[in-house]
Amino acid sequence: MKPNFSLRLRIFNLNCWGIPYLSKHRGDRMKRLGDLLNMESFDLALLEEVWSEQDFQRLRQKLLPAYPAAHYFRSGVIGSGLCVFSKHPIQEFTQHVYTLNGYPYMIHHGDWFCGKAVGLLVLHLSGLVLNAYVTHLHAEYNRQKDVYLTHRVAQAWELAQFIHHTSKKADVVLLCGDLNLHPKDLGCRLLKECTGLHDAYHETRDFKGSEEGCTMVPENCYVSQRELEPFPFGIRIDYVLYKAVSGFYISCKTLRTTTGHDPHSGTPLSDHEALMATLCVRHSPPQHTPDPTQGPAERSRLISVLKEAWTELDLGVAQARWWATFAGYVIGLGLLLLALLCALAAGGGVREVAILLWTPSVGVLLGAGAVYLFHMQEAKGLSRARAELQHVLGRAREAQDLGLESQPALLLGQQEGDGAEEQ
Amino acid sequence: MKPNFSLRLRIFNLNCWGIPYLSKHRGDRMKRLGDLLNMESFDLALLEEVWSEQDFQRLRQKLLPAYPAAHYFRSGVIGSGLCVFSKHPIQEFTQHVYTLNGYPYMIHHGDWFCGKAVGLLVLHLSGLVLNAYVTHLHAEYNRQKDVYLTHRVAQAWELAQFIHHTSKKADVVLLCGDLNLHPKDLGCRLLKECTGLHDAYHETRDFKGSEEGCTMVPENCYVSQRELEPFPFGIRIDYVLYKAVSGFYISCKTLRTTTGHDPHSGTPLSDHEALMATLCVRHSPPQHTPDPTQGPAERSRLISVLKEAWTELDLGVAQARWWATFAGYVIGLGLLLLALLCALAAGGGVREVAILLWTPSVGVLLGAGAVYLFHMQEAKGLSRARAELQHVLGRAREAQDLGLESQPALLLGQQEGDGAEEQ
Numbered sequence: 001m002k003p004n005f006s007l008r009l010r011i012f013n014l015n016c017w018g019i020p021y022l023s024k025h026r027g028d029r030m031k032r033l034g035d036l037l038n039m040e041s042f043d044l045a046l047l048e049e050v051w052s053e054q055d056f057q058r059l060r061q062k063l064l065p066a067y068p069a070a071h072y073f074r075s076g077v078i079g080s081g082l083c084v085f086s087k088h089p090i091q092e093f094t095q096h097v098y099t100l101n102g103y104p105y106m107i108h109h110g111d112w113f114c115g116k117a118v119g120l121l122v123l124h125l126s127g128l129v130l131n132a133y134v135t136h137l138h139a140e141y142n143r144q145k146d147v148y149l150t151h152r153v154a155q156a157w158e159l160a161q162f163i164h165h166t167s168k169k170a171d172v173v174l175l176c177g178d179l180n181l182h183p184k185d186l187g188c189r190l191l192k193e194c195t196g197l198h199d200a201y202h203e204t205r206d207f208k209g210s211e212e213g214c215t216m217v218p219e220n221c222y223v224s225q226r227e228l229e230p231f232p233f234g235i236r237i238d239y240v241l242y243k244a245v246s247g248f249y250i251s252c253k254t255l256r257t258t259t260g261h262d263p264h265s266g267t268p269l270s271d272h273e274a275l276m277a278t279l280c281v282r283h284s285p286p287q288h289t290p291d292p293t294q295g296p297a298e299r300s301r302l303i304s305v306l307k308e309a310w311t312e313l314d315l316g317v318a319q320a321r322w323w324a325t326f327a328g329y330v331i332g333l334g335l336l337l338l339a340l341l342c343a344l345a346a347g348g349g350v351r352e353v354a355i356l357l358w359t360p361s362v363g364v365l366l367g368a369g370a371v372y373l374f375h376m377q378e379a380k381g382l383s384r385a386r387a388e389l390q391h392v393l394g395r396a397r398e399a400q401d402l403g404l405e406s407q408p409a410l411l412l413g414q415q416e417g418d419g420a421e422e423q
Numbered sequence: 424m425k426p427n428f429s430l431r432l433r434i435f436n437l438n439c440w441g442i443p444y445l446s447k448h449r450g451d452r453m454k455r456l457g458d459l460l461n462m463e464s465f466d467l468a469l470l471e472e473v474w475s476e477q478d479f480q481r482l483r484q485k486l487l488p489a490y491p492a493a494h495y496f497r498s499g500v501i502g503s504g505l506c507v508f509s510k511h512p513i514q515e516f517t518q519h520v521y522t523l524n525g526y527p528y529m530i531h532h533g534d535w536f537c538g539k540a541v542g543l544l545v546l547h548l549s550g551l552v553l554n555a556y557v558t559h560l561h562a563e564y565n566r567q568k569d570v571y572l573t574h575r576v577a578q579a580w581e582l583a584q585f586i587h588h589t590s591k592k593a594d595v596v597l598l599c600g601d602l603n604l605h606p607k608d609l610g611c612r613l614l615k616e617c618t619g620l621h622d623a624y625h626e627t628r629d630f631k632g633s634e635e636g637c638t639m640v641p642e643n644c645y646v647s648q649r650e651l652e653p654f655p656f657g658i659r660i661d662y663v664l665y666k667a668v669s670g671f672y673i674s675c676k677t678l679r680t681t682t683g684h685d686p687h688s689g690t691p692l693s694d695h696e697a698l699m700a701t702l703c704v705r706h707s708p709p710q711h712t713p714d715p716t717q718g719p720a721e722r723s724r725l726i727s728v729l730k731e732a733w734t735e736l737d738l739g740v741a742q743a744r745w746w747a748t749f750a751g752y753v754i755g756l757g758l759l760l761l762a763l764l765c766a767l768a769a770g771g772g773v774r775e776v777a778i779l780l781w782t783p784s785v786g787v788l789l790g791a792g793a794v795y796l797f798h799m800q801e802a803k804g805l806s807r808a809r810a811e812l813q814h815v816l817g818r819a820r821e822a823q824d825l826g827l828e829s830q831p832a833l834l835l836g837q838q839e840g841d842g843a844e845e846q
Contacts, residue, residue, distance in 0.1 A: 074807040075522070077799045094584050094811065099498070099520065113796070115803070120588070161517050165543070169591035352775060359782045366789065373536070376500045380538070384497040388517065 005283035007126060008253075012037065012045040013176040013240060015136070015215075015272035017222065018081070020052045024222060025267075030055050033269050034062040037085065041066050042276070044123075045085040046134040046176040049270075051114075056083050073134075076101075076115015082134050082177075084121055092122040096162045099381040100151045102138050104374060111138050111148075118159050118177075120166055128248070128281060131170035135159060135177040137187070143230075150316030152180065153309050154385045156187035160194040161388060171248050172281055173197065175241040178215075178272065183236055190309045192241070193302045194392070200240035200252040200277045209257030210234060215273045219260030222271035240277045249284035252277055299400050306393040313386040320379035327372035334365035428706040430549060431676075435460065435468040436599040436663060438559070438638075438695035440645065441504070443475045447645060448690075453478050456692050457485040460508065464489050465699070467546075468508040469557040469599040472693075474537075479506050496557075499524075499538015505557050505600075507544055515545040519585045522804040523574045525561055527797060534561050534571075541582050541600075543589055551671070551704060554593035558582055558600040560610070566653075573739030575603065576732050577808045579610035583617040584811060594671050595704055596620065598664040601638075601695065606659055613732050616725045617815070620664035623675040623700045632680030633657060638696045642683030645694035663700045672707035675700055722823050729816040736809040743802035750795035757788035 017023045018030065037045050037059075045067065050056050056072045063070070067085035074080065075097045082095075095117050102111035118135040137155045138148045146152075156179070167173045175197055181188040183199070192199065201213040210217045214234030218225055228234055244250035256276040260268055338361050344354035439456065440446045460468050460482075468490065473479050479495045486493070490508035497503065498520045505518075518540050525534035541558040560578045561571045569575075579602070590596045598620055604611040606622070615622070624636040633640045637657030641648055651657055667673035679699040683691055761784050767777035 071810075074803045074810070076803060077796050079803060090814075092588075093814065094588055095807070096519070097522065115800070165515075165517055165589045166591075168589075352778070355775065355778050359785055362782055362786065363789075366786075373500050377538070380497045380499060380502060384518070387494075387497070391513075391516065 005126070005128075005281075007128060007281040009044070009125075009130075009174075009279040009281065010040070010042045011174065011176065011240060011277045011279060012040070012042040012274065013047075013134075013238060013277075014045075014270055014274040015048040015178040015238060016050050016055075017270040017272065018050045018052060018055050026055070029269055030059065034059050036269070037063055038066050040276070041087065043087050044121075044132055044174075046132065047083050047085075048134065048136040048178045049081045050083050051078060051081050053079065059083075059085070071119070071121065073117055073119040075117045077113040078110075078115070080115055080117040080119065081136055082117060082119045084119065084132070084134055086121065086123065088123050088125060090121050091124050093120060094166075095119045096158065098137075098151075098155045098158055099384070100154050100378060102148055102151060105371070109139065109141060116155070118162055120162075122170075128171045129169060130172045130174065131163075131167045133159075133163060133173070133175040133177075135175070135179070137178070137180045140180050149186075150312055150319075150382065152187050153190065153312045154316070154382060156181070156191045157194075157309065157313075157385050157389060160191050163195050163197075170245065172244050172250055173242065174279075176239065176275070178238045180237050186305070186308055186312060189305045193298075193305045195241075195243070197241035197243050198252075200242065200255050200275075200279075201236070204252040204255040204277075206254040207256075209255070210259045210273055212236060213255075213257060215257060215275065216271065217260045217273060220268045220271060220273070221260070222268055223260075238272055238275055240275050242279060244281060244284075247284065249282045251280050251282075253280050254278045296400070296403075299396065303393065303396050303400060306389060306396060310386060310389050310393060313382050313389065317379055317382045317386060320375045320382060324372050324375040324379060327368045327375060330368035331365060331372060334361060334368060337361050338365065428549070428551075428704075430551060430704040432467070432548075432553075432597075432702040432704065433463070433465045434597065434599065434663060434700045434702060435463070435465040435697065436470075436557075436661060436700075437468075437693055437697040438471040438601040438661060439473050439478075440693040440695065441473045441475060441478050446694075449478070452692055453482065457482050459692070460486055461489050463699070464510065466510050467544075467555055467597075469555065470506050470508075471557065471559040471601045472504045473506050474501060474504050476502065482506075482508070494542070494544065496540055496542040498540045500536040501533075501538070503538055503540040503542065504559055505540060505542045507542065507555070507557055509544065509546065511546050511548060513544050514547050516543060517589075518542045519581065521560075521578045521581055522807070523577050523801060525571055525574060528794070532562065532564060539578070541585055543585075545593075551594045552592060553595045553597065554586075554590045556582075556586060556596070556598040556600075558598070558602070560601070560603045563603050572609075573735055573742075573805065575610050576613065576735045577739070577805060579604070579614045580617075580732065580736075580808050580812060583614050586618050586620075593668065595667050595673055596665065597702075599662065599698070601661045603660050609728070609731055609735060612728045615664070616721075616728045618664075618666070620666050621675075623663035623665065623678050623698075623702075624659070627675040627678040627700075629677040630679075632678070633682045633696055635659060636678075636680060638680060638698065639694065640683045640696060643691045643694060643696070644683070645691055646683075661695055661698055663698050665702060667704060667707075670707065672705045674703050674705075676703050677701045719823070719826075722819065726816065726819050726823060729812060729819060733809060733812050733816060736805050736812065740802055740805045740809060743798045743805060747795055747798040747802060750791045750798060753791035754788060754795060757784060757791055760784050761788065 016033065018026055053072060060070050063085050067087055069086040069090045071084050071090060071093050073082040073095045097115050097117040101116045102109060104112045116136055116138060118133055121132045123130040123132060138152050140146055163173060179188060201207065211233040214236045215238035216223055217234035218228050242250055257273045258269065341354045341357055341361060345351050441449055441453065476495060483493050486508050490510055492509040492513045494507050494513060494516050496505040496518045520538050520540040524539045525532060527535045539559055539561060541556055544555045546553040546555060561575050563569055586596060602611060624630065634656040637659045638661035639646055640657035641651050665673055681692065681696045764777045764780055764784060768774050
């Protein structure tokens with residue numbers, strides 16, 4: 001690669017709020033999204049919440065001349081909602097579906113049915129290997145009493161792990177999506193500290209858009225004003241994150257967001273705001289001087305966030321086991337009740353009542369069985385994440401004890417060490 | 424790394440048949456397995472079907488001095504059954520749980536509850552990066568009418584993809600496990616052609632063990648003789664597969680299998696045979712001469728197996744959709760029946776019969792709902808694998824048309840190309 005190598009990348013990200021039958025003006029908004037993408041001609045458009053594959057196919061037809069490559073990530077019962085349109089050929093793609101993603105009995109929230117995932121695209125641009133990730137984490141329905149907090153932390157951890165293990169040969173890593181995490185939330189800090197990804201909003205010197213870079217703003221007519229009450233400017237939960245590895249340097253030249261309106265016609269494209277970033281990748285000679293941003297302070301910040309996440313996951317494991325045990329007791333009681341009802345039905349007397357109670361009893365039994373299985377699986381999934389995290393925490397502590405200068409990504413286990421681990 | 428670098432790796436693999444309450448002499452066999460591993464001192468022991476975490480913990484205690492590092496891969500309701508013991512520190516580990524793994528209503532087979540997975544360990548050995556994978560695919564219960572064939576093909580594909588995306592910086596890739604695939608089965612060919620992995624049994628010049636390298640043999644007293652009837656020597660479904668990337672050369676010096684007996688005490692360690700391989704990794708200067716094993720013949724073999732797998736997955740998608748549609752009709756009929764029963768119960772007359780029929784009707788409705796959701800998810804999972812496979816097939820055909828000399832692993836999308844794809 002030439003020493004004066006330079007590459008400009010224009011990136012678009014939007015959570016499209018494309019729920020069939022439920023999202024207002026979906027068809028019109030999708031049409032205008034297609035118009036905007038055609039007009040602006042980004043290198044890569046990463047979309048979330050395109051729940052209908054027909055919407056994707058329509059967009060694909062419309063965008064074919066400007067974005068010859070596209071992919072829709074399928075998963076779960078409904079789908080992941082993730083898709084991507086690219087000006088450049090996609091060399092490879094794959095996806096990882098998060099192990100934990102809410103509860104099947106929370107039907108009104110629906111996340112469990114979606115199969116929330118992270119999609120990966122590998123692009124080769126003028127000899128540079130770009131790994132672009134698009135994701136959508138579990139929604140937050142109640143910030144005060146967030147029953148999905150542990151799942152979101154586990155998802156952030158899996159996301160960091162997936163990026164780490166699949167980007168080892170990438171020159172540039174890009175992550176876009178709706179993380180459903182505020183910038184200072186545990187999951188967001190965990191992700192950033194573990195991967196070393198930089199936040200375009202913090203890095204750019206040229207930002208134009210909503211106040212404080214918010215991606216759900218009260219000015220947007222599709223947003224529930226009641227939910228945003230505690231946040232006068234709105235919330236920032238959609239991100240453009242990036243990093244370059246040794247030999248390359250990446251910076252965010254400009255970052256724009258929509259501000260509750262379509263940039264052209266006035267009505268919003270979605271209930272979220274779109275992010276439009278211009279990134280610049282340059283060749284940079286390998287540096288042998290220690291990076292002042294990777295000192296002991298950063299290491300202890302990583303250890304601190306890992307400890308915090310470990311505690312959260314540990315609580316989650318205990319809670320999942322409690323639910324599984326509770327469901328186990330209900331199964332036992334349900335079986336007793338059924339035996340009693342059979343005896344009553346056979347003996348006459350309150351026969352009709354006994355028969356009438358059969359349906360709810362069998363229902364309770366089956367329901368408890370499903371709850372038992374689900375929470376056993378949840379406990380296993382959280383234990384897995386906790387074990388992985390504990391391993392990384394052990395390595396980070398070793399590095400701290402040795403006073404090593406190591407990059408956050410390296411603390412995900414890449415450095416040499418001698419300690420045996422238990423997981 | 425020194426030009427005369429050489430590393431000897433002793434690998435052990437066994438499907439331990441460790442089902443609590445069901446597997447015969449489990450405790451005794453696990454004890455003897457521990458003794459054998461301690462005596463032989465392998466570099467890496469990769470185990471499958473260690474279903475009880477207590478068994479793992481007992482082994483761990485026993486093996487701690489000789490194998491200071493260990494990991495148990497947790498997933499699903501029961502677990503993945505996979506674990507590993509290592510003489511060397513484990514730098515990193517992660518896992519991928521297969522999207523499709525049988526049917527929840529096939530309770531007697533139980534695979535769905537296990538969360539079958541592939542586990543990855545990254546080891547740094549004298550500066551060499553070794554990615555070791557351990558896996559266990561869905562069992563084959565009826566070879567003549569194999570209802571799990573599509574799932575196993577999808578699992579083989581996901582396994583190949585996982586290895587491809589996570590081993591880009593590895594010097595040596597090792598895959599051990601119970602693939603539940605005969606050497607010429609579609610899944611096995613797909614895995615080998617896509618990853619470029621070599622089969623220790625075919626590569627070594629020094630093999631000692633069961634006839635034709637079989638890993639389930641009629642001499643083993645735990646094996647069902649009836650199931651092995653069509654195979655006089657047994658079947659080969661457990662493997663040690665490996666490859667080295669540019670700069671290294673790997674060969675299998677010796678391969679041993681047990682032959683239906685414990686090598687020391689006479690009774691078998693499991694219903695499967697153990698594999699013991701000695702691999703030798705040497706430094707090899709980068710070769711610029713084309714590799715004669717990667718010619719047009721290999722390319723067309725890859726294309727042929729990809730086409731075959733695509734057809735199998737396509738059939739699977741159609742079948743999954745058929746089941747989802749069928750379940751949809753049953754749901755509709757169930758709702759009608761429930762409404763009718765409500766009317767009959769309210770109207771008197773056959774009231775008791777109507778009430779009695781409530782339970783099975785609700786049961787059928789809930790069951791059909793679950794079947795619908797499951798097969799929708801199955802169709803999405805198979806469509807995903809089909810799309811990924813189609814992309815790789817497209818690239819392989821492009822390479823064939825261009826007459827490029829490319830390695831199988833490269834055909835998983837690494838080479839530069841211009842074609843837009845649809846998935």
